[in-house]
């Protein structure tokens with residue numbers, strides 16, 4: 001049993017809704033304020049109790065030491081209805097097997113190969129911008145990151161699924177809102193739940209997308225092994241279990257492809273959008289990034305994988321972007337009774353974790369609200385930036401750590417350097433980047449005008 005007296009309850013709860021009003025109005029400020037309330041804090045979503053972890057040590061216990069005692073929780077149950085059991089969603093032995101089979105697709109040598117799509121797409125898209133014409137930069141980045149991912153995953157067949165993937169990605173948004181909705185929580189508590197169904201719009205879109213992916217998987221299976229195909233789907237098809245014979249079924253491959261479309265697009269485009277939002281707020285940093293890009297690239301050409309080791313300020317800048325604009329909420333649910341912070345949580349308890357809270361802890365990062373890429377210089381010796389305390393977790397930790405972190409770092413650096421070597425982006429009319437909170441936090445209304453350098 002959880003001892004109600006030992007876990008502080010977060011301030012600001014209301015009858016019926018619990019803490020959801022606070023969580024929906026400026027959730028980042030609210031969550032950050034809870035660090036002072038305790039290492040483990042109790043919140044209510046309608047009638048449902050959830051436990052929020054606010055310190056690095058307990059975060060590590062949940063994500064790493066006790067990882068096998070948790071699954072991912074209610075949001076992922078809902079996602080599973082439409083998306084199947086891909087890496088982000090699955091659990092237990094099945095997840096371990098899928099993760100092992102997927103590992104070769106994320107090997108650093110493979111990622112080097114995928115960067116060709118990043119270089120080409122970033123070069124093409126930024127070359128098509130017109131001087132003086134205002135860009136909806138968030139949308140540009142959504143499309144760019146989607147095109148890069150589809151090229152990576154499906155190679156020449158990317159165009160065949162693009163429209164369906166776009167439709168599906170926009171249809172399934174809002175899942176985080178539903179999980180944090182007090183109404184949904186009360187409905188689940190009071191009404192006998194009928195058979196769970198995904199949203200109808202998602203169902204239609206998914207059926208069509210799954211049919212297209214079945215064609216691509218069939219085509220991939222017929223392609224000669226080692227026929228020079230470099231796309232991720234070919235690597236996933238070729239992966240074998242330890243018996244050397246079996247591999248992923250068509251259904252498993254489809255689920256993993258859907259998972260990659262979800263996990264590998266909005267996350268990167270949000271991070272890049274924040275990078276450009278910070279560029280627009282800090283002219284001296286913009287200058288430093290552009291100077292570095294021009295020095296390394298020698299002019300306005302697309303950056304390649306060979307340029308990455310020299311883009312060191314760009315790397316520090318992006319580290320800081322992912323510190324200041326991290327994933328705000330990770331979710332877990334206990335599978336067995338788990339002792340955490342001196343209390344025992346029964347099976348089925350929701351536990352929330354927040355890289356964003358850890359990244360804004362002054363014990364780990366000096367003056368944490370300040371955007372300062374140079375805090376990542378070794379001589380500054382900031383504990384959080386030097387890896388101490390496990391306080392920097394933009395990609396999570398443990399057995400569920402992001403599979404695409406190397407991919408994401410390369411993509412962000414190549415897109416940022418390619419863009420800034422060609423264009424100076426100045427804030428356009430209506431540019432008021434404000435955080436919009438979904439499964440990730442992204443800046444809305446990022447309107448920039450490209451001017452040639």
Ligand code: HEM
Nearest residue numbers: 087088263264267268271330394395396400402403404408
């Ligand atoms: C800046 C970009 C990205 C960020 C901030 C990010 C963040 C994360 C985080 C925090 C997790 C762990 C979630 C949890 O513990 O509940 C995760 C998982 C995952 N990410 Fe990423 N991600 C990014 C880009 C990508 C890309 C580009 C891909 C694929 C190409 C990808 C694929 C995955 C997968 C497959 C998982 C599930 C891993 C598992 O559970 O085994 N991510 N990501």
